[in-house]
Amino acid sequence: MQKHAEKWTKKHILDIASLSREEIEIVLSLATSFKEISERDVKKVPALRGKTIVNLFFENSTRTRTSFELAAKRISADVVNFSSSSSSLTKGETIVDTIKTLEAYHPDIMVIRINSSAALYCLKKFTQASIVNAGDGKHEHPTQALLDMFTVKEIKTTLEGLNVLIVGDILHSRVARSNIFGFQKFGSSVTVCAPPTLLPFNYGQSGAILTSDLDQVLPKADVIIMLRIQKERQGGLFLPTIREYVRDFAMTEERFSKLKKDCLILHPGPINWDVEIVSSLKHKVHPRILQQAENGLAVRMATLYLVGTKQK
Amino acid sequence: MQAKTRTLIKNITIVNPKESLLADILIEGDTIKQVSKNIQEKADIVIEGEGKHAFPGFVDLHVHLRIPGREDEEDIRSGSAAAVKGGFSDICCMPNTEPAIDNEGLVSWIIEEGKKVNLLDVHPIAAITKDRKGCELTEFGALKAAGCCALSDDGSSVADSLLFRRALEYATMHQMLIISHCEDSRLAANGSMRESYVSSKYGIGAIADISESLAVFRDIEIAKFVKARIHLAHISSFKSLEIIRNAKAQGVKVTAETCPHYFALTVEDVEASEFDANFKVNPPLGEKEDLLAVCRALKDGTIDCISTDHAPHSCSEKELPFENVPFGFIGLELSFSLSYTFLVKTKILTLNQLVEKMSYRPAEIIGLKNRGMIKKGFIANIVVADLNKKWQVTKESIVSKSKNTPFLGRTLTGLIETNISKGRQVYSL
Numbered sequence: 001m002q003k004h005a006e007k008w009t010k011k012h013i014l015d016i017a018s019l020s021r022e023e024i025e026i027v028l029s030l031a032t033s034f035k036e037i038s039e040r041d042v043k044k045v046p047a048l049r050g051k052t053i054v055n056l057f058f059e060n061s062t063r064t065r066t067s068f069e070l071a072a073k074r075i076s077a078d079v080v081n082f083s084s085s086s087s088s089l090t091k092g093e094t095i096v097d098t099i100k101t102l103e104a105y106h107p108d109i110m111v112i113r114i115n116s117s118a119a120l121y122c123l124k125k126f127t128q129a130s131i132v133n134a135g136d137g138k139h140e141h142p143t144q145a146l147l148d149m150f151t152v153k154e155i156k157t158t159l160e161g162l163n164v165l166i167v168g169d170i171l172h173s174r175v176a177r178s179n180i181f182g183f184q185k186f187g188s189s190v191t192v193c194a195p196p197t198l199l200p201f202n203y204g205q206s207g208a209i210l211t212s213d214l215d216q217v218l219p220k221a222d223v224i225i226m227l228r229i230q231k232e233r234q235g236g237l238f239l240p241t242i243r244e245y246v247r248d249f250a251m252t253e254e255r256f257s258k259l260k261k262d263c264l265i266l267h268p269g270p271i272n273w274d275v276e277i278v279s280s281l282k283h284k285v286h287p288r289i290l291q292q293a294e295n296g297l298a299v300r301m302a303t304l305y306l307v308g309t310k311q312k
Numbered sequence: 313m314q315a316k317t318r319t320l321i322k323n324i325t326i327v328n329p330k331e332s333l334l335a336d337i338l339i340e341g342d343t344i345k346q347v348s349k350n351i352q353e354k355a356d357i358v359i360e361g362e363g364k365h366a367f368p369g370f371v372d373l374h375v376h377l378r379i380p381g382r383e384d385e386e387d388i389r390s391g392s393a394a395a396v397k398g399g400f401s402d403i404c405c406m407p408n409t410e411p412a413i414d415n416e417g418l419v420s421w422i423i424e425e426g427k428k429v430n431l432l433d434v435h436p437i438a439a440i441t442k443d444r445k446g447c448e449l450t451e452f453g454a455l456k457a458a459g460c461c462a463l464s465d466d467g468s469s470v471a472d473s474l475l476f477r478r479a480l481e482y483a484t485m486h487q488m489l490i491i492s493h494c495e496d497s498r499l500a501a502n503g504s505m506r507e508s509y510v511s512s513k514y515g516i517g518a519i520a521d522i523s524e525s526l527a528v529f530r531d532i533e534i535a536k537f538v539k540a541r542i543h544l545a546h547i548s549s550f551k552s553l554e555i556i557r558n559a560k561a562q563g564v565k566v567t568a569e570t571c572p573h574y575f576a577l578t579v580e581d582v583e584a585s586e587f588d589a590n591f592k593v594n595p596p597l598g599e600k601e602d603l604l605a606v607c608r609a610l611k612d613g614t615i616d617c618i619s620t621d622h623a624p625h626s627c628s629e630k631e632l633p634f635e636n637v638p639f640g641f642i643g644l645e646l647s648f649s650l651s652y653t654f655l656v657k658t659k660i661l662t663l664n665q666l667v668e669k670m671s672y673r674p675a676e677i678i679g680l681k682n683r684g685m686i687k688k689g690f691i692a693n694i695v696v697a698d699l700n701k702k703w704q705v706t707k708e709s710i711v712s713k714s715k716n717t718p719f720l721g722r723t724l725t726g727l728i729e730t731n732i733s734k735g736r737q738v739y740s741l
Binding site: 017094095096114116117118119120121122123137138139140172174177200201202203205206 | 507508509511512513514515516517518520586587588589628631632633634635636
């Protein structure tokens with residue numbers, strides 16, 4: 001653990017785009033050590049004893065927040081949750097006021113989720129604490145990508161030379177944006193597949209291959225990340241109907257039969273069964289998706305530890 | 313009767329739209345009495361101009377003075393002070409205020425307030441539609457009689473094409489100028505920056521460039537159809553400029569303005585700033601291709617003039633994350649130095665062309681007489697600047713009530729030392 005922390009220089013984890021391959025490897029390697037802790041009878045180490053972490057969620061979340069909270073507790077940090085979907089704003093207090101108020105308590109780390117893209121580059125100016133991005137608007141969700149990469153590495157033993165396929169609402173997905181940069185840093189090829197209305201403008205520059213033809217790209221994939229489709233995207237601007245989406249983009253039995261035998265299917269959750277993946281495949285894909293959740297805890301312990309022990 | 317004050321500026325390089333000359337300028341009262349070498353007449357005030365340049369006072373067609381309604385962000389006094397520091401002698405203020413400037417009372421009130429401060433001439437622009445709601449026309453005739461210089465619903469387009477046609481048609485009767493904010497708001501989709509790879513990479517809500525160019529095309533087609541004049545505000549994109557250039561070649565009575573940020577900044581600067589709220593403006597900063605097109609259009613005359621779109625916002629409004637802040641930033645105090653630094657030093661425009669864009673043409677577009685040149689008989693609006701001086705933009709250097717500008721920390725070339733408005737020295741360094 002010590003040697004990992006010595007190599008780590010970043011104060012914040014705001015995005016995957018600006019992390020180097022070596023930095024990602026530090027997180028993943030450390031997460032391997034931390035994963036073992038959660039399998040013990042006494043699931044706690046004193047790694048961040050005496051440090052204070054604020055989980056600041058300006059947007060609803062139970063899964064990510066719970067994962068961060070447990071991660072903090074397992075490395076002995078003191079953790080408080082501040083959830084405020086919109087309440088502080090409706091009272092007239094701004095997000096910045098909230099950060100300034102919490103800053104008065106001298107936290108060491110703020111884990112922030114917010115619905116405004118790229119907001120953390122602004123908010124970091126108002127605190128001395130390290131910030132870990134738990135999802136900022138449509139921008140990035142770095143710990144989700146780190147846990148996806150961790151899971152892929154655990155199962156495939158490598159992150160190099162893979163064909164990674166991301167299917168679904170790329171336009172609105174912070175998970176996609178983080179994964180696209182993450183996997184490419186290891187020399188894997190990333191293909192994103194969505195209807196043209198849900199692909200970002202001029203996105204070829206990201207290095208990802210863009211397509212709307214799932215059936216054509218499926219057979220080559222080593223890893224498929226199925227993104228959650230928001231029900232409110234249907235009806236008008238982005239999708240005619242969910243039924244129409246399922247027709248072209250869902251993982252069906254038929255599509256499943258065309259995959260490579262060892263193709264790994266991941267999903268950041270929560271899954272809309274029979275929308276992204278048909279429920280008859282549940283027994284085949286769900287175990288891996290639950291493994292992702294387990295790994296999320298280890299990866300978050302690692303990120304909190306690294307930013308929390310970085311010499312200030 | 314009290315004798316008129318006489319001011320003599322000696323040995324200064326006088327920059328006019330068509331030529332420059334080294335001479336003296338004699339001002340008597342509010343008028344330029346004589347421009348020639350070695351003026352020997354006595355004067356009350358003598359300004360030594362050696363090594364300096366004299367420009368006709370600048371005219372800004374696009375200022376948000378925030379009165380009435382947001383006097384916490386700017387008011388007539390701070391706005392006027394910022395304007396004269398920036399070398400302006402005439403500014404036009406937009407009606408997207410609270411309440412909107414859509415009646416004679418408010419138009420007269422703003423003119424009166426401007427006179428009370430008495431630093432420069434403030435010309436209100438009145439709304440095209442009542443309360444800027446885009447539903448019913450305002451009383452153009454009465455507004456003109458009260459002294460408004462043009463009509464605009466700036467801040468938004470008049471979305472209803474039929475109503476906009478009627479506005480342009482009706483305005484011809486009073487020889488009034490309609491200034492259009494060109495934006496298809498539906499296509500702009502509540503975005504925060506130009507749709508580009510940068511917006512895609514960061515997932516920032518994006519505004520496609522066609523939201524401007526489509527509106528430009530519509531507005532020009534309507535103006536052409538009803539044979540009306542139209543002035544297009546804050547043009548930012550390559551596509552819009554192609555359409556305007558084409559229309560001008562066909563003889564459509566269209567004029568256009570751009571703002572310094574469109575020839576100084578791009579989406580790359582937004583990213584490099586880490587989405588600093590001070591870089592959020594509408595229309596949004598474009599791509600390199602757009603910046604180059606703006607420069608080319610200034611050079612070939614497709615763009616007639618440079619305005620500021622001076623848009624003050626309070627610090628608490630602008631400290632929020634990028635997607636949560638309002639559009640716009642201040643520009644009055646920086647416009648000349650930015651234009652000199654980014655257009656003249658780079659040899660895109662000559663000093664004479666710059667004067668045409670900042671003084672002569674904007675005065676002509678809103679019909680201000682005897683302005684825009686340093687010439688015998690013209691109004692004595694004269695700016696003295698030292699073009700060798702470099703200065704750094706700091707919050708402390710800004711006199712506007714609001715300090716929001718993406719140019720904070722930048723070093724610019726060309727410093728205004730003196731501003732003479734109607735013969736009176738209203739600013740000196």
